[in-house]
Amino acid sequence: MRKHLARLLTVLSVFAALVMTAGTMSPRAEAAEPRPQAAAAWNPPANLVQPLDEVWRHVESTYPNLYGFRNYGWDHVMANRGSINYCVRWESDAPVSAALRDRIHAALKKQFGKWMSAMVDNGTGHNAWPYTNVPVNIVGWAVKNRSTLQWTDNSVDIYTGLDSGGAPQCLPDCGRFFHQDGNYSRCPGGAARHYDQSLWLTKGFQGGAGGDWGQRVGSEYFTGALNQENIHIYLHEVGHTFGLDDFYDWSPTGQCCFLMKAGSAAQITDFDKWMFRDFWRHMKSRYGL
Numbered sequence: 001m002r003k004h005l006a007r008l009l010t011v012l013s014v015f016a017a018l019v020m021t022a023g024t025m026s027p028r029a030e031a032a033e034p035r036p037q038a039a040a041a042w043n044p045p046a047n048l049v050q051p052l053d054e055v056w057r058h059v060e061s062t063y064p065n066l067y068g069f070r071n072y073g074w075d076h077v078m079a080n081r082g083s084i085n086y087c088v089r090w091e092s093d094a095p096v097s098a099a100l101r102d103r104i105h106a107a108l109k110k111q112f113g114k115w116m117s118a119m120v121d122n123g124t125g126h127n128a129w130p131y132t133n134v135p136v137n138i139v140g141w142a143v144k145n146r147s148t149l150q151w152t153d154n155s156v157d158i159y160t161g162l163d164s165g166g167a168p169q170c171l172p173d174c175g176r177f178f179h180q181d182g183n184y185s186r187c188p189g190g191a192a193r194h195y196d197q198s199l200w201l202t203k204g205f206q207g208g209a210g211g212d213w214g215q216r217v218g219s220e221y222f223t224g225a226l227n228q229e230n231i232h233i234y235l236h237e238v239g240h241t242f243g244l245d246d247f248y249d250w251s252p253t254g255q256c257c258f259l260m261k262a263g264s265a266a267q268i269t270d271f272d273k274w275m276f277r278d279f280w281r282h283m284k285s286r287y288g289l
Protein backbone atom coordinates (compact mmCIF):
# COMPACT_ATOMS: atom_id res chain seq x y z
CA MET A 1 0.00 0.00 0.00
CA ARG A 2 2.84 2.38 0.75
CA LYS A 3 4.44 1.70 -2.57
CA HIS A 4 1.14 2.03 -4.32
CA LEU A 5 0.51 5.38 -2.69
CA ALA A 6 4.02 6.64 -3.38
CA ARG A 7 3.70 5.77 -7.03
CA LEU A 8 0.36 7.50 -7.22
CA LEU A 9 1.83 10.57 -5.63
CA THR A 10 4.65 10.68 -8.12
CA VAL A 11 2.35 10.27 -11.06
CA LEU A 12 -0.42 12.52 -9.91
CA SER A 13 1.17 15.28 -7.94
CA VAL A 14 1.44 17.52 -10.97
CA PHE A 15 -2.33 17.81 -11.04
CA ALA A 16 -4.08 20.39 -8.96
CA ALA A 17 -6.38 19.14 -6.26
CA LEU A 18 -5.90 15.49 -6.96
CA VAL A 19 -7.87 13.02 -5.01
CA MET A 20 -6.40 10.30 -2.87
CA THR A 21 -9.46 8.74 -1.39
CA ALA A 22 -10.36 5.47 0.14
CA GLY A 23 -10.57 3.22 -2.88
CA THR A 24 -7.26 4.25 -4.36
CA MET A 25 -5.47 4.12 -1.04
CA SER A 26 -6.45 0.57 -0.32
CA PRO A 27 -6.66 -1.49 -3.48
CA ARG A 28 -7.35 -4.76 -1.72
CA ALA A 29 -10.73 -6.14 -2.53
CA GLU A 30 -12.69 -7.08 0.54
CA ALA A 31 -16.29 -7.98 0.97
CA ALA A 32 -18.31 -4.96 1.91
CA GLU A 33 -19.81 -5.00 5.35
CA PRO A 34 -23.57 -4.82 5.56
CA ARG A 35 -24.98 -1.34 5.16
CA PRO A 36 -25.71 0.07 8.59
CA GLN A 37 -29.26 0.98 9.45
CA ALA A 38 -30.12 4.61 8.99
CA ALA A 39 -30.04 6.22 12.39
CA ALA A 40 -32.94 8.08 13.89
CA ALA A 41 -30.55 10.97 14.46
CA TRP A 42 -30.20 11.51 10.74
CA ASN A 43 -32.07 14.71 10.00
CA PRO A 44 -30.61 16.68 7.09
CA PRO A 45 -32.56 19.57 5.58
CA ALA A 46 -35.23 18.22 3.22
CA ASN A 47 -33.63 19.72 0.13
CA LEU A 48 -30.36 17.89 0.83
CA VAL A 49 -31.79 14.40 1.25
CA GLN A 50 -31.73 13.51 -2.44
CA PRO A 51 -28.28 14.92 -3.30
CA LEU A 52 -26.79 13.31 -0.18
CA ASP A 53 -28.26 9.98 -1.19
CA GLU A 54 -26.83 10.40 -4.69
CA VAL A 55 -23.41 11.10 -3.22
CA TRP A 56 -23.47 8.10 -0.96
CA ARG A 57 -24.57 5.73 -3.72
CA HIS A 58 -21.81 7.14 -5.93
CA VAL A 59 -19.21 6.61 -3.19
CA GLU A 60 -20.39 3.06 -2.55
CA SER A 61 -20.20 2.17 -6.24
CA THR A 62 -16.80 3.84 -6.72
CA TYR A 63 -14.87 2.48 -3.72
CA PRO A 64 -15.22 -1.27 -3.18
CA ASN A 65 -13.25 -1.08 0.05
CA LEU A 66 -15.23 1.83 1.43
CA TYR A 67 -16.37 -0.05 4.53
CA GLY A 68 -13.20 -2.08 4.96
CA PHE A 69 -10.74 0.79 4.94
CA ARG A 70 -9.60 1.58 8.48
CA ASN A 71 -7.46 4.67 8.25
CA TYR A 72 -9.85 7.53 7.66
CA GLY A 73 -9.49 10.69 9.71
CA TRP A 74 -12.40 9.30 11.71
CA ASP A 75 -10.26 6.34 12.70
CA HIS A 76 -7.45 8.67 13.79
CA VAL A 77 -9.64 10.75 16.07
CA MET A 78 -11.38 7.72 17.54
CA ALA A 79 -8.11 5.86 18.15
CA ASN A 80 -6.78 8.88 20.05
CA ARG A 81 -10.05 9.29 21.95
CA GLY A 82 -10.71 12.75 20.68
CA SER A 83 -7.52 14.43 19.51
CA ILE A 84 -5.25 14.50 16.49
CA ASN A 85 -1.47 14.60 16.16
CA TYR A 86 0.28 16.19 13.23
CA CYS A 87 3.81 16.30 11.92
CA VAL A 88 4.83 19.12 9.57
CA ARG A 89 6.95 18.27 6.54
CA TRP A 90 8.69 21.51 5.59
CA GLU A 91 9.84 20.92 2.03
CA SER A 92 11.39 24.31 1.51
CA ASP A 93 14.61 26.15 2.26
CA ALA A 94 12.73 29.20 3.53
CA PRO A 95 13.60 29.77 7.20
CA VAL A 96 10.93 29.20 9.84
CA SER A 97 11.06 31.29 13.01
CA ALA A 98 9.50 30.16 16.27
CA ALA A 99 6.82 32.76 15.68
CA LEU A 100 5.99 31.39 12.22
CA ARG A 101 5.95 27.85 13.61
CA ASP A 102 3.43 28.90 16.21
CA ARG A 103 1.29 30.75 13.68
CA ILE A 104 1.20 27.64 11.50
CA HIS A 105 0.08 25.62 14.51
CA ALA A 106 -2.61 28.15 15.36
CA ALA A 107 -3.90 28.14 11.79
CA LEU A 108 -3.91 24.35 11.68
CA LYS A 109 -5.97 24.22 14.89
CA LYS A 110 -8.45 26.73 13.57
CA GLN A 111 -8.84 25.18 10.13
CA PHE A 112 -9.01 21.54 11.27
CA GLY A 113 -11.44 22.71 13.91
CA LYS A 114 -13.84 23.89 11.22
CA TRP A 115 -14.45 20.32 10.10
CA MET A 116 -14.73 19.13 13.69
CA SER A 117 -17.24 21.90 14.42
CA ALA A 118 -19.35 20.56 11.57
CA MET A 119 -20.02 17.54 13.81
CA VAL A 120 -21.43 19.58 16.68
CA ASP A 121 -24.88 21.09 17.10
CA ASN A 122 -25.52 23.37 20.06
CA GLY A 123 -22.71 21.83 22.06
CA THR A 124 -23.72 18.24 21.33
CA GLY A 125 -22.05 15.81 18.96
CA HIS A 126 -24.19 15.04 15.92
CA ASN A 127 -25.46 11.47 15.58
CA ALA A 128 -23.45 10.07 18.50
CA TRP A 129 -20.23 11.84 17.52
CA PRO A 130 -18.44 11.74 20.88
CA TYR A 131 -16.26 14.84 20.78
CA THR A 132 -17.33 18.47 20.95
CA ASN A 133 -13.71 19.61 20.77
CA VAL A 134 -10.79 17.85 19.08
CA PRO A 135 -7.40 19.27 20.12
CA VAL A 136 -4.78 19.45 17.36
CA ASN A 137 -1.22 18.77 18.46
CA ILE A 138 1.86 19.26 16.32
CA VAL A 139 4.38 16.79 17.67
CA GLY A 140 7.14 17.14 15.09
CA TRP A 141 8.66 18.89 12.12
CA ALA A 142 10.66 17.36 9.29
CA VAL A 143 13.19 19.43 7.38
CA LYS A 144 16.22 18.78 5.21
CA ASN A 145 18.56 21.06 7.13
CA ARG A 146 18.03 21.63 10.83
CA SER A 147 19.24 25.22 10.47
CA THR A 148 16.16 26.06 8.40
CA LEU A 149 14.16 25.86 11.62
CA GLN A 150 15.31 28.77 13.71
CA TRP A 151 14.08 27.74 17.14
CA THR A 152 16.18 26.03 19.76
CA ASP A 153 13.53 24.83 22.20
CA ASN A 154 12.43 21.21 22.40
CA SER A 155 8.72 21.72 22.00
CA VAL A 156 8.53 19.49 18.92
CA ASP A 157 10.56 16.55 17.68
CA ILE A 158 12.69 17.43 14.65
CA TYR A 159 13.41 14.94 11.89
CA THR A 160 15.92 15.32 9.10
CA GLY A 161 15.27 12.07 7.28
CA LEU A 162 14.08 12.06 3.67
CA ASP A 163 11.57 9.87 1.87
CA SER A 164 12.44 7.94 -1.28
CA GLY A 165 11.65 11.02 -3.34
CA GLY A 166 14.02 13.23 -1.35
CA ALA A 167 11.37 15.12 0.60
CA PRO A 168 11.68 15.65 4.36
CA GLN A 169 9.69 13.01 6.20
CA CYS A 170 8.78 12.55 9.82
CA LEU A 171 9.99 9.25 11.26
CA PRO A 172 7.86 6.43 9.83
CA ASP A 173 8.16 4.59 13.18
CA CYS A 174 6.00 7.35 14.65
CA GLY A 175 3.46 7.57 11.83
CA ARG A 176 -0.05 6.16 11.87
CA PHE A 177 0.07 5.63 8.09
CA PHE A 178 2.90 3.15 8.64
CA HIS A 179 1.51 1.65 11.87
CA GLN A 180 -2.19 1.38 11.50
CA ASP A 181 -2.27 -1.15 14.31
CA GLY A 182 -1.37 1.71 16.68
CA ASN A 183 1.91 0.11 17.72
CA TYR A 184 4.40 2.95 18.16
CA SER A 185 6.87 0.99 20.26
CA ARG A 186 9.69 1.95 17.89
CA CYS A 187 8.85 5.65 18.00
CA PRO A 188 11.45 7.31 20.28
CA GLY A 189 8.78 9.33 22.05
CA GLY A 190 6.30 6.47 22.11
CA ALA A 191 2.60 6.79 21.40
CA ALA A 192 2.45 10.29 22.84
CA ARG A 193 4.72 11.49 20.04
CA HIS A 194 3.11 9.57 17.23
CA TYR A 195 1.54 11.49 14.37
CA ASP A 196 -1.70 10.65 12.59
CA GLN A 197 -1.35 13.04 9.69
CA SER A 198 1.32 15.05 7.94
CA LEU A 199 0.90 18.67 6.95
CA TRP A 200 3.19 18.55 3.94
CA LEU A 201 4.20 22.02 2.80
CA THR A 202 6.13 22.06 -0.45
CA LYS A 203 7.76 25.06 -2.07
CA GLY A 204 6.22 25.79 -5.45
CA PHE A 205 3.52 23.14 -5.14
CA GLN A 206 0.29 24.09 -6.88
CA GLY A 207 -3.10 22.87 -5.79
CA GLY A 208 -3.26 20.18 -3.17
CA ALA A 209 -3.35 16.51 -2.32
CA GLY A 210 -5.03 14.75 0.55
CA GLY A 211 -5.51 11.28 1.90
CA ASP A 212 -5.22 9.12 4.97
CA TRP A 213 -1.59 10.25 5.31
CA GLY A 214 -2.50 13.91 5.62
CA GLN A 215 -2.57 16.94 3.35
CA ARG A 216 -0.10 18.54 0.98
CA VAL A 217 -0.25 22.14 -0.23
CA GLY A 218 2.25 24.78 -1.31
CA SER A 219 4.39 26.21 1.50
CA GLU A 220 3.96 29.70 0.06
CA TYR A 221 0.22 29.16 -0.21
CA PHE A 222 -0.20 27.99 3.38
CA THR A 223 2.04 30.59 5.00
CA GLY A 224 0.46 33.28 2.83
CA ALA A 225 -3.01 32.26 3.97
CA LEU A 226 -2.40 32.12 7.72
CA ASN A 227 -4.62 35.12 8.34
CA GLN A 228 -7.41 33.96 6.06
CA GLU A 229 -10.66 32.82 7.59
CA ASN A 230 -10.62 29.77 5.31
CA ILE A 231 -7.46 28.11 3.98
CA HIS A 232 -9.69 26.46 1.47
CA ILE A 233 -7.30 24.15 -0.39
CA TYR A 234 -6.18 22.70 2.93
CA LEU A 235 -9.81 22.35 4.02
CA HIS A 236 -10.66 20.51 0.81
CA GLU A 237 -7.80 18.09 1.34
CA VAL A 238 -8.86 17.41 4.93
CA GLY A 239 -12.20 16.43 3.44
CA HIS A 240 -10.35 13.69 1.54
CA THR A 241 -8.59 12.59 4.74
CA PHE A 242 -12.04 11.93 6.19
CA GLY A 243 -13.10 10.06 3.07
CA LEU A 244 -14.99 12.69 1.09
CA ASP A 245 -14.77 12.40 -2.68
CA ASP A 246 -14.09 14.83 -5.54
CA PHE A 247 -16.71 16.02 -7.98
CA TYR A 248 -14.80 16.60 -11.18
CA ASP A 249 -17.37 15.07 -13.50
CA TRP A 250 -20.75 15.36 -11.84
CA SER A 251 -22.83 17.37 -9.41
CA PRO A 252 -25.50 16.12 -7.02
CA THR A 253 -29.01 17.38 -7.76
CA GLY A 254 -29.37 21.06 -6.92
CA GLN A 255 -25.80 21.49 -5.66
CA CYS A 256 -23.62 23.67 -7.83
CA CYS A 257 -21.12 24.96 -5.34
CA PHE A 258 -19.41 23.41 -2.38
CA LEU A 259 -15.89 22.93 -1.05
CA MET A 260 -15.42 19.36 -2.25
CA LYS A 261 -16.29 20.46 -5.77
CA ALA A 262 -12.94 22.11 -6.34
CA GLY A 263 -13.06 25.70 -7.48
CA SER A 264 -16.73 26.24 -6.73
CA ALA A 265 -16.56 27.31 -3.05
CA ALA A 266 -13.90 28.54 -0.66
CA GLN A 267 -15.40 27.38 2.62
CA ILE A 268 -17.19 24.40 4.15
CA THR A 269 -20.78 24.77 2.97
CA ASP A 270 -23.91 23.29 4.45
CA PHE A 271 -23.78 20.56 1.83
CA ASP A 272 -20.16 19.74 2.70
CA LYS A 273 -21.14 19.59 6.36
CA TRP A 274 -23.93 17.13 5.67
CA MET A 275 -21.73 14.97 3.41
CA PHE A 276 -19.23 14.87 6.27
CA ARG A 277 -21.95 13.88 8.71
CA ASP A 278 -23.23 11.26 6.28
CA PHE A 279 -19.78 9.67 6.11
CA TRP A 280 -19.74 9.45 9.88
CA ARG A 281 -23.26 8.00 9.87
CA HIS A 282 -22.08 5.16 7.66
CA MET A 283 -18.87 4.50 9.61
CA LYS A 284 -19.86 4.91 13.24
CA SER A 285 -21.03 1.32 13.68
CA ARG A 286 -17.39 0.19 13.49
CA TYR A 287 -16.91 1.92 16.85
CA GLY A 288 -19.97 0.33 18.37
CA LEU A 289 -21.93 3.57 18.08
Ligand SMILES: [Zn+2]
Nearest residue numbers: 017018019246
Ligand atom coordinates in the same frame (compact mmCIF):
# COMPACT_ATOMS: atom_id res chain seq x y z
ZN1 LIG B 1 -9.88 16.90 -4.24
